[in-house]
Amino acid sequence: MQDSRISEAVISRLPKYYRYLSELEAKETQRVSSSKMSADMGLNASQIRRDLNCFGGFGQQGYGYQVENLKSEIMKILGIGKKYTAVVVGAGNIGQALFKYKNFAEEGYHLAAIFDADQSVVENEIEGVTVRPIEELEDFVVSNNVNLGVITAPKQHAQRIADELVLLGVKGIWNFAPVDVVARRGVCVENVHLSDSLFVLSYRMRTIEEV
């Protein structure tokens, strides 16, 4: 793998390739050409070839890509299938929704516990799991080797929670609070802004109306 040279733009497309190849695999398709991928995925075929070449490229002229190999290579690059243990901090709507979402576990991301500072939601049962008081966060993270923190708390608490998680040794922060949290070097952060895709959608709707 030559992934130190993989650009951000290519990385951001890898999940899409991964999803597409998973679907092909489910249909027991064994190989696929870049032109078929292009038609199905709405990406330019030469871009697909360039993207996949970044990490060694398994395509063969007249044969295409071997689905299983390519998928497993992309999984390795993305770190899918490695075991991650995560905590969710904030048991509001989004927190509960993520915590109940089963697909994450299948990909290797184990959401082990959910915490809240609000006494009235603590001890609520969510799919058979109890919401824990925030005071137990430290013990839980340390004793369960938690390496990933999911923040679904209100905006004004997000950075403080991130700081605490980092202090406890978490290596990645997946933040859903509508603010960009930051972490020290060596800790990775993905700030998810659900509205962003809504804005892009309304941009497209507006431009179509005006055509």
Added chain:
Amino acid sequence: MQDSRISEAVISRLPKYYRYLSELEAKETQRVSSSKMSADMGLNASQIRRDLNCFGGFGQQGYGYQVENLKSEIMKILGIGKKYTAVVVGAGNIGQALFKYKNFAEEGYHLAAIFDADQSVVENEIEGVTVRPIEELEDFVVSNNVNLGVITAPKQHAQRIADELVLLGVKGIWNFAPVDVVARRGVCVENVHLSDSLFVLSYRMRTIEEV
């Protein structure tokens, strides 16, 4: 506005500029330089200038950008503040979370009703609003001039729901089911895959570990 020439990459960064400028405005900051934006946003200053130049560029040498003007221009381009009326189809965890999320209404996106096909969730109260049976979708969309459909139903129903919404005249589909839905020309679709950002996060975590 010269937005017919704005590239996809620039469009995808506009929500981030919008959020940043909103924060500046909340702090009553009246102007900002591209180098200050660069430091705060973690983007290259010359890229920022190029991006903002795409739609006329209001920066002035030695003065920077006028925050209020720039924000309102970006809002116009993104179509924020226009009134959208949306329905949410699927009252599961994600559907409920989105439906309860108040920020959307503030930006002009009114989530007017939530529907489900499952009799056992229909008539549940969510923040004072009743989950409606899917059979009422047609009447509701037509009588309320709904122009946006949010799909939060299981994967296997997503495309059928999208087709129905399009048939009823909806102009945009914001899909959260973990499958890419498609629509005919003239209808815009944003497929949101929550796991994608998790995969990108684990990629970064993996590469940091290996350094």
